[in-house]
Amino acid sequence: MTEREGGTAKAEGRLTEYLRSADLEWELGGRDGEYVVTLPGEKKLRTVVSLLVRPRTTSVSAFVIRNPDENHEQFYRTLLRKNLRLTGVAYAIDTDGDVYVRGEIPTDALDAEHLDQFFGVVLAASDEAFNELLALGFLGSMKKEWAWRISRGESTKNLEPFRHLLEGDAGQSS
Known part of the structure; x- marks a missing residue:
């Protein structure tokens, strides 16, 4: 095992330890180093987060809401304004126009404190904005x-x- 692979394995160990201690629902994803975590919400009942642990960075992606049916300009303006208040993540859209929260953190930073903060930011970006986005786009x-x-x-x-x-x-x- 290379030093880089060892660092990734250690980070994955810290991640799984955190997920268990936080009592979060999770499973391994379809790609090497991928973890799929379900965060419980209030406005949006749950947010599914994909973490992809790589040697240098760990990417995070969480589905927020599908492509809006209406008011596209106001909907996307709202997202762009909300991006200004986010830390470590940003709203993004895929080729279908579906909205995600996306970000990357250094793999070395995968410890309980950083993970707790990061999951909190992802959940807030998905859950707190959900009803406003529904009203704007649907x-x-x-x-x-x-x-x-x-x-x-x-x-x-x-x-x-x-x-x-x-x-x-x-x-x-x-």
Whole structure:
């Protein structure tokens, strides 16, 4: 084993130790050195994070929200403004327009303190912005869903945070 491989193995050991001690749900990913971690959220029920441990840097990628249906300019402006307040990560989009939080940290920095801070930043970027991004990019779809549920007497529980935006168009409440 080379010194570089040994450093990666040590970092992976520290990572798995942290994941176990933090009682986070995780599994090995499909690539060598990949760990897939599920972070519990409040607005977004969970954020799935991929960490790819490499000799020098560990990349982090977490899906936030799919490509918006509407208000693209305002949606992406909001993300760019939010990027100014993020530390160590940034919002990015893939070729389909889906939004991710992306970042890299030195593999040598994979210790409990840094991991706790880093996962906190990733979760905050995904979870805290989620409802705002939903309202910006999917309000039309949510209005249709609200009206459909109201008309059939279905539960509107998961749409409750948006009631103030949706109720007027439906003309009813649940």
